[in-house]
Amino acid sequence: MSPEFVLYLVINTVVVLAIAPLFISLIKKVKAWTQGRRGPPLFQTYFMLAKLVKKEVIYSPHSSWIMRVTPIVNIAAILVAALFVPLVFVPEPVGGIGNIILLLYLLALAKFFMALAGLDAGSSFGGMGSSREMSISAIIEPTTIIVFAALVFVFKTLNIFEMFTLSAASGTLSTPTLILIGISLFIILIVETSRIPVDNPETHLELTMIHEGMILEQSGSNLALMELSAAVKLTLLMALLINLIIPFGLSTTLSAAGLLLALVLFLVKGTVLAGVIGLFESSMAKMRFFRLPSLFAMAFFFSTLIIIIEVFS
Amino acid sequence: MIKELLLLGLALLLAGVAIPLVTAGADRKLARTVSLACTVAASALLAILSLAALLSGEVISWTAYQPIAGFSLTLVIDRLAAFFILIIAAVSGCVAIYATGYVEHLHGGSRRNLLCACANLFILSMVLVIASGTTLAFFLFWELMAASSFFLVMYEYDDPETKKAGIFYFVMTQLSTLFVILGIIILYGQTGTFAFTHVLAPSSPFLTAAFLCLFLGFSIKAGIIPFHKWLPYAHPASPSPVSALMSGVMLKIAIYGLIRFLLYVFTPDLWWGVLILAAGTASAVLGIIYALKEHDLKAMLAYSSIENVGIIFVGIGLSVIFTSYSLPALATLSLLGALFHSLNHALFKSLLFLTAGSVVHATHTRDIEHMGGLVHRMPYTSVLFFIGAVAIAALPPLNGFASEVLIFISFFSSVAVANPLFKVLIFICLALFALTSALSAACFVKAFGSVFLALPRSKESADAREVPLPMLAGPALLAGACVVIGLLALQLFTLAGYSVPIPDMLMIGVLLLAMIALTYGVLYITASRNVRISGTWGCGMPSQQPLTEYSGHGFSEPIDIIFSTIYRTKIRNERTFFDAAGCIFQEGNAEIRLLKVFEEYLYLPVARVSCRAAKSVSRIHNGCLDTYLLYVFVTVLVIIAWLGWFA
Numbered sequence: 020m021s022p023e024f025v026l027y028l029v030i031n032t033v034v035v036l037a038i039a040p041l042f043i044s045l046i047k048k049v050k051a052w053t054q055g056r057r058g059p060p061l062f063q064t065y066f067m068l069a070k071l072v073k074k075e076v077i078y079s080p081h082s083s084w085i086m087r088v089t090p091i092v093n094i095a096a097i098l099v100a101a102l103f104v105p106l107v108f109v110p111e112p113v114g115g116i117g118n119i120i121l122l123l124y125l126l127a128l129a130k131f132f133m134a135l136a137g138l139d140a141g142s143s144f145g146g147m148g149s150s151r152e153m154s155i156s157a158i159i160e161p162t163t164i165i166v167f168a169a170l171v172f173v174f175k176t177l178n179i180f181e182m183f184t185l186s187a188a189s190g191t192l193s194t195p196t197l198i199l200i201g202i203s204l205f206i207i208l209i210v211e212t213s214r215i216p217v218d219n220p221e222t223h224l225e226l227t228m229i230h231e232g233m234i235l236e237q238s239g240s241n242l243a244l245m246e247l248s249a250a251v252k253l254t255l256l257m258a259l260l261i262n263l264i265i266p267f268g269l270s271t272t273l274s275a276a277g278l279l280l281a282l283v284l285f286l287v288k289g290t291v292l293a294g295v296i297g298l299f300e301s302s303m304a305k306m307r308f309f310r311l312p313s314l315f316a317m318a319f320f321f322s323t324l325i326i327i328i329e330v331f332s
Numbered sequence: 333m334i335k336e337l338l339l340l341g342l343a344l345l346l347a348g349v350a351i352p353l354v355t356a357g358a359d360r361k362l363a364r365t366v367s368l369a370c371t372v373a374a375s376a377l378l379a380i381l382s383l384a385a386l387l388s389g390e391v392i393s394w395t396a397y398q399p400i401a402g403f404s405l406t407l408v409i410d411r412l413a414a415f416f417i418l419i420i421a422a423v424s425g426c427v428a429i430y431a432t433g434y435v436e437h438l439h440g441g442s443r444r445n446l447l448c449a450c451a452n453l454f455i456l457s458m459v460l461v462i463a464s465g466t467t468l469a470f471f472l473f474w475e476l477m478a479a480s481s482f483f484l485v486m487y488e489y490d491d492p493e494t495k496k497a498g499i500f501y502f503v504m505t506q507l508s509t510l511f512v513i514l515g516i517i518i519l520y521g522q523t524g525t526f527a528f529t530h531v532l533a534p535s536s537p538f539l540t541a542a543f544l545c546l547f548l549g550f551s552i553k554a555g556i557i558p559f560h561k562w563l564p565y566a567h568p569a570s571p572s573p574v575s576a577l578m579s580g581v582m583l584k585i586a587i588y589g590l591i592r593f594l595l596y597v598f599t600p601d602l603w604w605g606v607l608i609l610a611a612g613t614a615s616a617v618l619g620i621i622y623a624l625k626e627h628d629l630k631a632m633l634a635y636s637s638i639e640n641v642g643i644i645f646v647g648i649g650l651s652v653i654f655t656s657y658s659l660p661a662l663a664t665l666s667l668l669g670a671l672f673h674s675l676n677h678a679l680f681k682s683l684l685f686l687t688a689g690s691v692v693h694a695t696h697t698r699d700i701e702h703m704g705g706l707v708h709r710m711p712y713t714s715v716l717f718f719i720g721a722v723a724i725a726a727l728p729p730l731n732g733f734a735s736e737v738l739i740f741i742s743f744f745s746s747v748a749v750a751n752p753l754f755k756v757l758i759f760i761c762l763a764l765f766a767l768t769s770a771l772s773a774a775c776f777v778k779a780f781g782s783v784f785l786a787l788p789r790s791k792e793s794a795d796a797r798e799v800p801l802p803m804l805a806g807p808a809l810l811a812g813a814c815v816v817i818g819l820l821a822l823q824l825f826t827l828a829g830y831s832v833p834i835p836d837m838l839m840i841g842v843l844l845l846a847m848i849a850l851t852y853g854v855l856y857i858t859a860s861r862n863v864r865i866s867g868t869w870g871c872g873m874p875s876q877q878p879l880t881e882y883s884g885h886g887f888s889e890p891i892d893i894i895f896s897t898i899y900r901t902k903i904r905n906e907r908t909f910f911d912a913a914g915c916i917f918q919e920g921n922a923e924i925r926l927l928k929v930f931e932e933y934l935y936l937p938v939a940r941v942s943c944r945a946a947k948s949v950s951r952i953h954n955g956c957l958d959t960y961l962l963y964v965f966v967t968v969l970v971i972i973a974w975l976g977w978f979a
Contacts, residue, residue, distance in 0.1 A: 028843075072855070075862035081787055081876070082868075083707040083714075091855075095847035099840065115822075115835020116843075120740045121728060125840075127773055128727045134777045138882060140868040141786030146882020149781065153774035154890035157767065164766035168759060171744045177833070236868065240859035244851065312894050319763070326759050330752045 020113055023273055027110040028102060034282065035101045035258075039250035040064035042257065042293045049297025050221075064250065071243035079140035079236060089136035090237065090244035093129045097248040100125035101255045105262070107281035108270045109183045117180040119167050126211070129248065130156055137233035148232025151308065155217065155229065158315050159210045165322040166203045170263070172329050173197065179259070187266040196325055201264040203322045208256040212249070214296065216306040216314070254289070261288045334392045334409065337381035342459065344374035348452035352445035359442040364435055367448040368428045371455065375425030378417055378459065385414035386828065393465060403526065405472075406465030412595070415671060416462045416588045419678045422813065423580045424455045430686045430806030431573040433799065437693060438571060440487070447487055447571065454480040454577065461585055466526040467516045470589070474512060478505040481582060484574040485566050497562075497569035504552055504562040511549030512589070518542040519597065528596045535601060543604060546593050553586035554641045555634075557615040558930050564626070567634035568698055572689020575630060579637045580682030584674045587644055591667070594652065605652030606757070612645025613761045616768040621895055624775045624888045625926075628698045629688050632779060633681065636724065639768060640677040644670045646765060647739050650758075653749070654742075662745050668830060669738030676731040676817065680723040683810035687717040690803050691783060694796040700779065700884045705788035709796045712804050714784045719811040721776040723818065726769050729841040731814045734821035736769060737834050774891065782884040789878045900927035 044064045051058025060066075078086060103122040115121065130152065137149035173196055174182045186197075210217050213230035222228055228235075234245045262269055268284035270277040306314065348370035355363040385392065391410045398404040409417070431451070435444050457477040464470040482505065486498040516526075519542045523531055531539060552559040567575045590608075594600055619639030626632040647670025654663035690713045691706060692698050707714040723730040743762040749755055788794040798804075817824065819841045825832045868876050892899060907920035952959075 072859045075860055075864055077864045077866050079868040080865050081705070083785065085707070085785065091848055091851050094851055095844050098847045098851075099843045102843065114839045115837075116839070118737075118835045120737050120744075121733075121835050121840065124726065124728050124733055124737075127725075127770070128722075131722065131725060131727055131773055131777060135781055135785065138777070138781035138785045138887075141876060141878070141881040142868045142870060143880050143882055144869070146781075146786075146887065149777060150882060150887040151890055153777050153887075154894065157770040157774050157891070158894060160766045160770035161763035165759065165763050168744055168762060172747055175747070177741065177744060239862075240855055243859075244855075308890065309893060323759070323763075327756060330755045 021111075024110050024113050026273065027105070027108060030108060030278070031102055031106055032098060034106050035098075035251055035254055036247075038286065038289070039247065039254040040068060042254055042289055043250045045290060045293040046297045046300070049294050050301050053298065053301040064246075068243045068247060071246070072240045074239040076239035076241055079142075081141045082139045082236070085132070085135050086139045086236070089132045089139075090241040090248075092132050094244045094248040094251070096125050096129040096132075097251050097255075100129075101251055103179055104255045104258045105180060105183060105269075106254075106258045107285050108273065108278055109180050109187070110273070112178050112180040117178040119170065119177055119179055119182075122179065123163065123167065126252065127156070129252075133233055133245070136237070137235075140236040142236060144228075144232045144235045148229050148235070151229045152213075152233055155210065155311065158312055159207065159318075162203065162315060162319045162322050163207050165319065165326060166200060166207060169196070169200055169203075169322060169325045169329060172326065173200070183262050183266060183269060184271055186263055187269045187271060196329060197264060199321075199325050199328075201260060203318060203325070204256075204260045204263070206318045206321075208253075208260060209296070209299070210315075211256060212253045215300040216303045217311060219305050257289055257292050258285070261285065261292060334381045334385055334390065335394055337377050337384075338392070338394075338407070338409065338463070341374045341377040341381065342456065344370045344377065345452050345456040345459070348374065349449045349456065352449045356442055356445045356449075359444070361436060363445055364448045365432055367445075367452060368432045368435070371428035371452055372425050374455075375421040375428065378421035379425070381409075382414040382418040382421060385409050386411055386418065395465075403468060404466060405469045407460075407463040407469075408465035408528075409463055412588070412592065413462050415675070416584060417459060419584055419675050420455065420458050420462070420581050422675075423678050423682045423810075424577065426806040426809045427573045427576050427580075427682060427686065428806075429809070430576075430689075430803050433802030434571070434573055434689060434693070438487075443487070447484070447574075450480050450483045451574065451577065454484060454582075458581060458585055462588055465528065467519065467528065468526040471509075471513055471516055474585075474589075475509055477582065477585065478509055481505070481574075481578060484578075485570045487571055487574070488569070491569070494569040497565040501562045501566040504559065508549045508552035508586075511545045511552065515542045515545035515549060515593075518545065528592065531597060531599070535599070539598065540601075543593075543598055543600075547590070547604075547607070550586040550590045551611065554583050554590075554645075555615075555638045556611050556641060556645060557618050557638065558934055560615065560619070560638045561930060561935060563634040563638055564622075564628075564631040567637075567685075568628055568630040572630070572685055572692065575633075575689070576682035576685035579634065579685055580678040583637060583641055584678055587641070587648075587670075587674055590648060591670075594648070600652045600656065602653060602656040605649050605654075605656060607649070608645055608652060609649025609758075609761060612642045612647075612649050613764050614642070615639065616642030616646060617764050617771075618898070620768050620771045620775060621891075621898055624771060624778065624891050625899060627700050627884050629692065629700050629703075629779070629783065630685070630698055632700075632775070633684055633688060636772065636775065637677075637681055639772060640673070640681065640724075643736065643739065643765070643768070644673050644677070646670075646761065647673060647742070650739070650742050650746070653754070653758075654746075657749050657751075659748055662742060662748060664830070665745070665832060666739065666742035668825070668832060669735055669742055672738060672821075673735035676723070676735045676814070679810050679813050679817070680720045680730075680732060683716065683720040683807050683814065684724065686803075686807045686810070687713050687720060690799040690807075691717070691796075693799060693803075695790070695792045697790065697792060700782040702790035703783045703788070703793045704786050704790075704878065704881070705784075705793060706796055707784040709788075709793075710784075710798045712798060713807075716804070716807045716811050717784065718780060719814055720807075721780045723814045725773040725776045727773070729818050729837045729844065731818035731821065734818050734834060734837060738832060739765070741833055771891070774888075778884055778887045781882075781887065786881045787876065787878040789881075789883070900929055901925070902927060 044061050048058040100122055103117050134149035134153050137145035174185050218229040237245050268281050270281040348367045352363045352367045393408045395404050395406045457473050460473040482502050485501050488494045522538050555563045616639050619635050619642055623632050623635035647666045650666035651663045723732040726732040726736040746758040819838050822834055822836050870876055902925045904923045908918045910916040910918050
């Protein structure tokens with residue numbers, strides 16, 4: 020492992036941890052504006068995390084070691100997954116870091132623990148959340164894998180780092196296929212980060228909640244970790260989308276000026292994407308749970324279309 | 333050296349058969365322990381010899397018995413055989429350690445001696461199937477394996493459910509044997525030899541028929557859908573170590589047979605690969621969908637075996653397709669994926685069956701709806717089961733992921749296949765494969781959650797106790813192997829001389845640990861350390877009841893509804909009302925019925941036809957000696973006439 024790569028590990032983790040809560044606040048702000056409210060301050064998510072860390076942790080008497088290890092394993096898996104998606108600087112990949120399948124399965128590892136923690140306390144809310152989350156993640160999986168296969172098809176590599184390098188080298192806006200892939204990736208982002216129309220991140224009503232139901236029993240610093248990991252997951256999926264479709268400014272060599280420029284550009288692009296997500300969520304109603312499979316089927320056929328276009332062109 | 337080790341290992345296994353049989357009359361613990369100790373020692377020897385053969389690449393051949401030219405019992409160990417012997421050895425050793433504790437808790441008195449003897453015979457026959465150098469020996473030991481496993485399934489023969497399962501298993505396994513012998517005979521007709529040699533003749537209908545027969549035979553044994561029904565019957569009925577052996581190892585013997593014949597005998601056509609890929613994909617998806625619906629813990633694991641065998645078939649099918657497109661590197665890659673998944677499945681499935689056996693032993697039920705809360709009562713078993721669940725859900729950094737990623741990479745590399753239609757077909761299979769692996773994660777969240785977490789849902793579950801040490805040691809070895817093989821996957825492939833494009837899991841493991849340490853460190857410094865234990869939030873209910881928690885049925889309900897067309901759930905709902913507007917309910921009845929598709933549309937019709945045929949044949953058996961003498965006389969006359977005519 021070269022010193023450059025170690026530096027990359029540090030930079031990427033620090034950047035993703037620093038800006039992830041900001042994007043959560045931004046989306047909330049945009050949604051508030053569309054509803055005619057002023058919305059929380061931009062740094063509200065940071066304040067909330069700081070407050071939660073200082074609070075005591077409450078465990079149910081029926082909960083086990085699963086409940087205790089889940090927050091830490093969850094954030095660790097998501098943070099390792101975040102290393103697979105360079106935000107501002109793309110080094111040479113080392114030892115399979117950046118493998119697109121491994122990225123998917125690291126996210127699945129986090130989800131596995133979270134779903135078990137939902138069942139651990141014996142609350143019916145947690146169980147409901149886990150059951151729905153695992154069902155949704157199962158039926159979106161074919162779409163996700165086909166989109167990833169299309170990416171592998173277009174870039175002829177399994178590694179996200181190499182995809183970004185190729186994408187950055189080929190200029191700003193890329194082929195029509197890539198735009199189609201971008202739309203599919205956006206749907207995956209909405210599903211994976213539990214947003215409207217799949218789930219509602221705002222409520223704790225049992226009728227709508229999936230992700231919030233699973234973490235209902237979490238408290239104090241554990242809840243802070245769960246919230247932070249959800250934010251990091253959102254940021255890494257946004258970065259995947261941004262750096263594939265509009266890689267402009269992404270730094271491939273290590274220099275302070277380049278990094279700073281890339282960071283500023285990423286913030287701008289991320290802000291725009293967060294705005295789009297906020298508007299998208301505001302323009303829709305939450306779907307009934309059992310109508311979701313037809314939405315996913317649509318996304319699936321859509322992404323299969325990309326493959327078919329690519330194969331026959 | 334390898335040959336001597338093999339003979340010593342086989343002799344030890346024979347001793348393991350003989351010792352409990354000699355003392356069968358007396359119900360002695362010592363005889364069983366010695367017999368199982370023989371199994372452990374033999375497994376250790378076999379593991380050493382197979383590792384030596386794997387790493388050196390040396391081929392050992394030894395003719396044990398040759399009555400006439402052309403027929404011989406020859407044992408051959410090459411790298412492929414050594415790999416599968418390693419699987420047998422690893423699983424049987426751990427299962428035997430577990431069984432030393434388990435067997436003593438079984439009912440049945442001196443019948444337990446027979447169980448140990450049969451288990452040793454079963455392991456011996458599996459090793460001999462793998463080591464067979466000729467197709468004839470392969471068939472003989474295959475039949476020995478089928479017979480000994482039947483006796484193992486029938487251990488609790490006085491239970492009506494076991495009787496049904498045993499008969500079902502017997503019929504299916506004999507059907508498998510029938511197809512295997514048919515395939516071998518057709519092959520002999522084409523080549524004139526029983527040796528495993530490449531058929532040089534061009535593709536002919538006979539060769540295709542031979543392949544199809546062997547494919548059917550191996551599919552039945554491996555539990556490929558639609559020949560899978562014996563697994564969910566036989567596994568719950570048999571004692572847990574036997575389920576572990578059958579699911580972990582015996583299914584792999586069928587896989588070995590398929591690979592052996594595909595690589596060393598046939599030159600496969602493209603459509604053979606497509607057939608294997610399609611069968612594998614169908615088994616994988618349907619297997620896990622049925623597993624999600626199952627609430628018998630061991631039947632659920634059996635369905636999950638069907639899924640995993642499907643995954644292995646997918647790897648083999650891809651390999652055949654790549655071979656016929658002359659892409660040898662990719663063919664090797666997907667075959668390595670299939671082989672590696674065979675090893676990994678053997679390890680984590682036997683781990684799961686053994687720990688499930690401990691759970692069943694502690695709670696006296698197989699229904700997961702009557703379990704729950706065992707994580708506090710059986711802490712070690714719960715950790716072991718958890719490792720198995722993470723491994724089988726193909727989550728990094730354990731071994732299930734390492735092999736599935738190989739198959740994923742082969743799928744993604746199919747870009748190299750020239751034919752665009754095949755590309756689309758392969759991508760559809762890829763989508764279904766991804767669905768399978770996500771559903772298996774859901775399935776094992778449900779399994780672990782319902783069995784171990786939350787509150788106990790029955791008195792037996794509340795009174796459960798941790799199992800004794802041997803029943804933890806065996807699974808612990810398997811769990812350790814799952815972790816080590818998962819982390820060192822890349823290094824192991826390099827050691828075996830293959831360069832595969834899988835991520836370095838050791839590094840990922842280190843990174844995960846580093847992130848865990850970092851988070852823990854930051855929290856240790858900054859976070860509040862106050863911890864309070866307080867009741868689960870229940871919307872103001874005064875006390876938490878097990879009845880209100882999410883059950884296994886509830887957990888899989890969304891998937892039930894989404895895949896209701898596959899389950900063929902029939903919901904009937906009839907209501908009558910007092911008034912015309914349908915407001916005041918009078919009476920009604922409702923029914924939810926699961927259609928057993930394969931049983932009702934495939935197995936039962938076939939069974940009915942064969943019953944009718946048997947009835948018409950039985951008419952000529954009138955029980956009178958004179959009639960039988962007449963039959964013999966007529967037969968002799970016909971043969972003489974036939975010989976005179978043609979010879």
